[in-house]
Amino acid sequence: MAFSPLLERLDDFEESVLGGYRDASEARLLIGFLIAWAVLAAPVFPVTRARWRALSHHERVLWAFAGVNLLLFAVVPASVFAGGPTSASLVFEIHVRHAVIAMAVLPALASQGTSRRRARWATAALAILALATIAIACVHLIRFDREARGFDQVVERIPFGARLIALTWDANGAVMRTMPYWHFGAYAQTRRGGLLAQSFPKMFRNIPVRMRADAQVPDSPASLESKPYLYDYQAFGFAYDQVLVRTGKTKGRDRFPVFPYQLVFEAPPWQLWRAIE
Secondary structure, three states: OEOOOHHHHHHOHHHHHHOOEOOOHHHHHHHHHHHHHHHHHHHHOOOOHHHHHHOOHHHHHHHHHHHHHHHHHHHOOOEEEOOOOOOOEEEEOOHHHHHHHHHHHHHHHHOOOOOHHHHHHHHHHHHHHHHHHHHHHHHHHHHHHHHHOHHHHHHOOOOOOOEEEEEEOOOOOOOEOOOHHHHHHHHHHHHHOOEEOOOHHHHEOOOOOOOOOOOOOOOOOOOOOOOHHHOOOOOOHHHOOEEEEEOOOOOHHHOOOOOOEEEEEEEOOEEEEEEOO
């Protein structure tokens, strides 16, 4: 099991609920939603024994359910591994589910005991925040689409049926902070076919898909997707003829003692390397 510190989890709470942008827009939206909810829930918030007793059985269950999920967000492991933290995962990012569940329950906890005037203001605020959330999400999606377009130029130069390794040094980019580029090697395989060195069946032991025992493909590290420095040509890299790199300033061959590939196409920060024949 792997645990992340509580302060780190709290810092990522808005990311768990809304998405994971590099700027502070989602944190501001979440604060706005919580303020609007607090205005509605203040008259029924069970801060005293009398208020708790005044709640119906179903309302008590909902309050307890929300509280339990907030507690689980703080204490459950971030990931569960099979055979240790260096092996394939069974479940990943467990705690973030509880943040989403708790936030989804909150509106039901403020449905009664609110004056009409307060409810009108809170409803208007929620409507404005909802529209702002949609607009901000659209802006970030447009920005991310523009940032990632270079990938289309690179992937079209990957031969069909290639054996591909993806080395993702920059997994976030300038828009997101949830490592979206980890998955682009799989997108390349989806569009061009062939074999990918790193895939979900290698990362997660609970997926009912396995590589055939007679495939004669050397094992690559289960965490190669997130740790490209684990690439080793002599151990497993020799089995692949294409290397897709998302990088910064340093080119692939400068990072490894053995890297017998030549750069065939570049659309910064994407690079495509082909085995030297």
